[in-house]
Each structure stands twice: as structure tokens, then as C-alpha cells.
Amino acid sequence: xxxxxxxxxxxxxxxxxxxxxxxxxxxxxxxxxxxxxxxxxxxxxxxxxxxxxxxxxxxxxxxxxxxxxxxxxxxxxxxxxxxxxxxxxxxxxxxxxxxxxxxxxxxxxxxxxxxxxxxxxxxxxxxxxxxxxxxxxxxxxxxxxxxxxxxxxxxxxxxxxxxxxxxxxxxxxxxxxxxxxxxxxxxxxxxxxxxxxxxxxxxxxxxxxxxxxxxxxxxxxxxxxxxxxxxxxxxxxxxxxxxxxxxxxxxxxxxxxxxxxxxxxxxxxxxxxxxxxxxxxxxxxxxxxxxxxxxxxxxxxxxxxxxxxxxxxxxxxxxxxxx
Amino acid sequence: xxxxxxxxxxxxxxxxxxxxxxxxxxxxxxxxxxxxxxxxxxxxxxxxxxxxxxxxxxxxxxxxxxxxxxxxxxxxxxxxxxxxxxxxxxxxxxxxxxxxxxxxxxxxxxxxxxxxxxxxxxxxxxxxxxxxxxxxxxxxxxxxxxxxxxxxxxxxxxxxxxxxxxxxxxxxxxxxxxxxxxxxxxxxxxxxxxxxxxxxxxxxxxxxxxxxxxxxxxxxxxxxxxxxxxxxxxxxxxxxxxxxxxxxxxxxxxxx
Numbered sequence: 001x002x003x004x005x006x007x008x009x010x011x012x013x014x015x016x017x018x019x020x021x022x023x024x025x026x027x028x029x030x031x032x033x034x035x036x037x038x039x040x041x042x043x044x045x046x047x048x049x050x051x052x053x054x055x056x057x058x059x060x061x062x063x064x065x066x067x068x069x070x071x072x073x074x075x076x077x078x079x080x081x082x083x084x085x086x087x088x089x090x091x092x093x094x095x096x097x098x099x100x101x102x103x104x105x106x107x108x109x110x111x112x113x114x115x116x117x118x119x120x121x122x123x124x125x126x127x128x129x130x131x132x133x134x135x136x137x138x139x140x141x142x143x144x145x146x147x148x149x150x151x152x153x154x155x156x157x158x159x160x161x162x163x164x165x166x167x168x169x170x171x172x173x174x175x176x177x178x179x180x181x182x183x184x185x186x187x188x189x190x191x192x193x194x195x196x197x198x199x200x201x202x203x204x205x206x207x208x209x210x211x212x213x214x215x216x217x218x219x220x221x222x223x224x225x226x227x228x229x230x231x232x233x234x235x236x237x238x239x240x241x242x243x244x245x246x247x248x249x250x251x252x253x254x255x256x257x258x259x260x261x262x263x264x265x266x267x268x269x270x271x272x273x274x275x276x277x278x279x280x281x282x283x284x285x286x287x288x289x290x291x292x293x294x295x296x297x298x299x300x301x302x303x304x305x306x307x308x309x310x311x312x313x314x315x316x317x318x319x320x321x322x323x
Numbered sequence: 324x325x326x327x328x329x330x331x332x333x334x335x336x337x338x339x340x341x342x343x344x345x346x347x348x349x350x351x352x353x354x355x356x357x358x359x360x361x362x363x364x365x366x367x368x369x370x371x372x373x374x375x376x377x378x379x380x381x382x383x384x385x386x387x388x389x390x391x392x393x394x395x396x397x398x399x400x401x402x403x404x405x406x407x408x409x410x411x412x413x414x415x416x417x418x419x420x421x422x423x424x425x426x427x428x429x430x431x432x433x434x435x436x437x438x439x440x441x442x443x444x445x446x447x448x449x450x451x452x453x454x455x456x457x458x459x460x461x462x463x464x465x466x467x468x469x470x471x472x473x474x475x476x477x478x479x480x481x482x483x484x485x486x487x488x489x490x491x492x493x494x495x496x497x498x499x500x501x502x503x504x505x506x507x508x509x510x511x512x513x514x515x516x517x518x519x520x521x522x523x524x525x526x527x528x529x530x531x532x533x534x535x536x537x538x539x540x541x542x543x544x545x546x547x548x549x550x551x552x553x554x555x556x557x558x559x560x561x562x563x564x565x566x567x568x569x570x571x572x573x574x575x576x577x578x579x
Contacts, residue, residue, distance in 0.1 A: 077361045
């Protein structure tokens with residue numbers, strides 16, 4: 001059913017009343033662009049997360065274990081697949097344009113996937129800490145998300161991310177109860193991944209954040225970050241691991257952990273594609289994409305029906321994602 | 324060779340082929356030509372690893388060992404390379420997607436025939452696994468066929484596919500090479516016919532799929548000597564096993 005809003009005030013009143021915007025609604029362009037950029041970055045991050053994990057999938061210790069890990073990464077790429085379709089329906093870029101922007105370094109993905117998993121312990125840290133951070137963020141978006149198609153996809157994504165986090169927790173527990181070498185490996189992974197995982201939530205939200213005003217996000221970054229800290233700091237400590245935050249302290253008044261000052265420079269570098277593994281990650285993804293261009297070209301007539309090969313030769317559009 | 328030993332060798336060859344084929348699929352997640360293909364290849368990889376796990380369980384059954392994760396992984400990962408019974412086709416390491424696709428088609432075509440041979444096995448668990456696997460194989464073949472239908476119709480893609488076939492084809496014969504002891508396994512009722520009997524139907528299926536091309540003009544007879552009844556590994560095997568064992572080797576006493 002066609003709906004329209006005469007002014008931005010009308011539209012915002014609709015959102016404040018809990019209204020859900022659908023893809024064919026004549027939404028204000030600023031809203032369309034903001035929702036699109038947010039979903040595009042989410043889609044890119046699911047895909048790049050899968051690429052971060054794939055470095056270790058063939059080395060997974062154990063046959064049944066490998067099947068579980070493969071299923072997890074399949075879910076992540078499946079989330080990317082669904083999200084690219086939801087994003088493409090907004091009419092800002094096609095799926096191929098989004099992928100080509102990603103592989104050309106023109107659009108963003110989450111900071112954590114600008115780092116390399118250098119040990120198996122890192123793979124477990126990602127499945128546990130990073131997936132938990134992503135889950136906390138996604139739950140908060142889902143709770144009150146004003147864009148209907150995204151909210152519906154998030155319901156499924158959140159259910160699957162919950163399984164991933166439990167898989168990560170189970171693997172982390174085996175390590176925690178394991179040998180000295182295993183525990184040392186995970187401690188080193190924690191040293192590498194604690195801060196990037198915490199920085200995933202971003203700096204404190206601005207007071208005029210349109211994502212909050214338009215109910216794309218429902219909670220402020222600092223609230224979500226604190227939720228993660230209060231949950232994972234005591235849990236990791238209870239398993240005998242050390243949180244790599246020398247200034248961290250327990251606030252006896254609020255009964256909360258305070259991790260101390262956060263250095264946002266590493267996050268800023270990843271946003272500028274200057275993270276520790278950004279160039280390799282993007283270069284390798286672009287290389288795979290380019291080496292298989294002949295397949296997409298041969299299948300283009302079939303693929304274009306669902307947007308895969310639309311404008312295969314296109315060089316993307318001007319907009320960059322990010323939130 | 325005694326029947327129990329023959330049965331063990333037969334199951335091990337089947338399991339090792341499935342294990343390594345599944346392993347090869349894991350290398351393609353995230354780097355396939357498009358997202359749907361990433362998802363398909365990871366599903367197929369999970370299926371093949373699942374078949375391997377079920378077949379290794381049957382080997383452990385024969386030995387009276389409970390199929391815990393640790394026992395299964397000891398069998399799957401802890402043998403010396405000469406203890407494996409896989410064929411060289413599944414050991415073959417490639418970063419060429421066309422070769423991976425052609426191998427996927429050939430392997431799954433062969434695999435469906437192989438499961439048929441054991442669908443009426445005297446080992447009830449094997450017959451039961453075969454029924455499940457045959458359903459999955461129909462999907463695997465449909466997936467590979469759908470891609471090949473299109474790619475073989477497009478001139479540039481056709482050239483690449485046939486070139487890939489040329490690279491993979493010399494390894495086809497080894498896929499159908501039986502282990503020492505297969506005859507003993509067959510007299511125990513393990514399978515309806517020899518793995519070697521699948522070679523001719525497989526060749527016919529390949530010709531029907533890809534046409535008679537220069538790539539498959541000359542059948543090689545030398546591979547059987549190189550595989551030596553599946554007891555000799557190709558040059559790709561040791562680096563592959565090392566990659567599969569990297570985390571296990573980090574701390575042999577660890578449970579992951």
C-alpha cells in the first residue's frame with residue numbers, strides 16, 4: 001500500500017510511533033542513504049568476517065569440528081548474501097556495485113576484520129568476543145529498527161549469531177581447561193583482540209546521531225560497549241585470563257568494570273583502510289573476484305535476474321558505506 | 324589378505340577420498356565467483372566431511388573403538404602419509420576454480436556410482452549411510468551440472484573448462500583404482516562390484532558431459548603404477564596434511 005509523508009517532521013513522527021518503513025515506500029532520501037550505508041557496511045562486514053575466518057578453516061583441528069566451523073562461516077557469508085539483497089532493494093547500488101566498491105577499498109567494513117587471525121586462538125577469540133560484540137549491536141538494532149526488511153533479516157541473523165557465540169564459548173572453554181600452551185595461545189589472542197572487539201561499538205554516540213533519531217539504532221554506542229565489557233571482563237577473568245587493560249578498575253560504587261581510557265586511533269586507521277591487515281584483505285578479496293570474472297561473465301544472463309551480475313563491468317558508484 | 328583387513332582398507336580408501344575432497348572444498352569458501360557459490364561449496368564440503376566421519380566411524384567399529392571425536396580425529400589426521408588410501412585426484416591442490424569445478428563434477432559423478440555399489444552392502448550401517456549419501460549426491464551433481472551447462476555454452480568459459488579437464492583428467496583413472504584387499508572385502512559382501520568396474524562408466528559419463536575433446540584424447544595407464552594400489556602419495560599430499568595438522572601439531576596433548 002502506497003504511503004507518503006509530506007514533511008520530514010511527518011516521517012519522523014511516523015518513526016517515533018514505531019512505524020516500519022518498507023522498500024517501496026517513498027522515504028526521504030536522507031533516510032534511504034543512511035539505512036543503505038548502514039546495511040551495506042553490515043553486509044560487507046559479514047563477508048569480510050568470513051574471509052578473516054577462512055584463513056584458518058582448512059586447519060581446523062578435528063573433523064566434526066571443521067564441519068561446525070564451516071557451517072558457521074557459511075552462515076556469515078549467508079548473512080552477507082541476504083543483507084546485500086536487502087541493501088540492493090533500496091536502489092542506491094546493485095549488489096555487484098557494492099562488492100566492487102568493497103574490493104576497490106571504496107566502502108567500509110567493521111574494524112575487527114582489518115586485523116589478521118594469526119593463530120587458531122585468534123579464530124576462537126573472533127568466534128567468541130567479536131561475534132558477541134556483533135550480536136549485542138545487532139540485538140539493539142533489531143529491538144526498534146524502523147526499516148522493515150532489515151528488521152526481518154536481523155531476526156534470523158541474531159538467532160544464528162547466538163549459535164556462533166555459543167560455539168566460540170565452547171571452544172574457548174576447552175582451551176581454558178586445556179594445556180599451558182593452549183592457555184598461553186588464547187591469552188595472546190585476547191591481547192590482540194580485546195581492544196579491537198571493544199572498539200567495534202565505536203566511540204560514544206553523537207547527540208545528533210541520525211541513526212538513533214530515525215530508529216535505525218536503538219541504543220547509544222557507549223551503552224552497548226559497556227554491556228559487552230560488563231559481561232565479558234568477569235567471564236574471561238573467571239577462566240583465569242588477564243584483560244589487557246592496565247588501567248582497568250572495579251568501581252565499588254557502581255559495581256561496574258571501567259576499562260579506562262580508550263585509544264580510538266586504531267579504529268580511525270581501519271576506517272581509512274589503514275588497519276594492520278586492510279591492504280592484504282582487500283587485495284586478496286579483489287584478486288579472487290577478478291580471477292573469477294570469466295565465470296560471472298559467462299553466467300551473466302542467468303545471474304542478472306537476482307542482481308548478481310547487473311552491470312558486471314560497472315565500476316561502482318560514488319557513495320561510500322559506513323556508520 | 325583377510326576379509327576384516329580387506330574391509331578396513333576398502334572403507335579407509337572411501338573415507339580418505341571423502342575427507343580430502345571435503346578438505347579441498349573448504350579452501351573455496353569466500354573466494355568462489357559469487358556469493359551463492361560460496362554457500363554451495365561450503366554445503367558440499369560439509370556433506371563430504373560428514374560422509375568421511377561416518378565412514379571413519381565404521382572403521383573404528385571394526386576395531387571395536389568408540390567413535391569419540393578424539394578417536395575419529397586420530398584416525399583422520401594421525402596416520403603417516405603411507406597409511407592413507409586416498410587417490411591422487413583428491414590430493415591435487417589447485418587455486419584454479421575451473422579445475423576445482425571439473426574435479427567436483429567428476430568426483431561426485433564417481434561418488435554416486437560408488438555409493439550405489441555399497442547400497443546393498445552386508446554391512447548394514449554402510450548401506451544406511453549410502454542411502455543418505457545418495458540423496459545428497461543428487462544435489463551435488465545437480466549443482467555442478469547447472470554450472471557446467473552454462474559454462475560449456477560460453478566460448479571463453481568452455482575453453483577454460485576444457486583446459487581444466489585436461490589438467491585433471493590424468494588423475495581420473497586413479498579415482499577408480501581399488502585398494503589391495505578389495506577382493507576380500509567383496510567376498511565379505513561389502514560391495515556389489517569392484518571400484519575398477521566404475522572406470523568405464525565414468526569415462527562414458529565424462530565424454531557425455533564434456534564431449535570428445537583433445538583433453539581426454541589419451542587415457543593414461545601410468546597412474547596406477549604411481550598410486551600403487553593407493554599406497555603412494557602424490558607430491559601435493561604432505562603439504563596438505565601439514566596444513567590440516569597445523570593446529571593439532573601445535574600441542575599434541577591438547578583437546579580443541
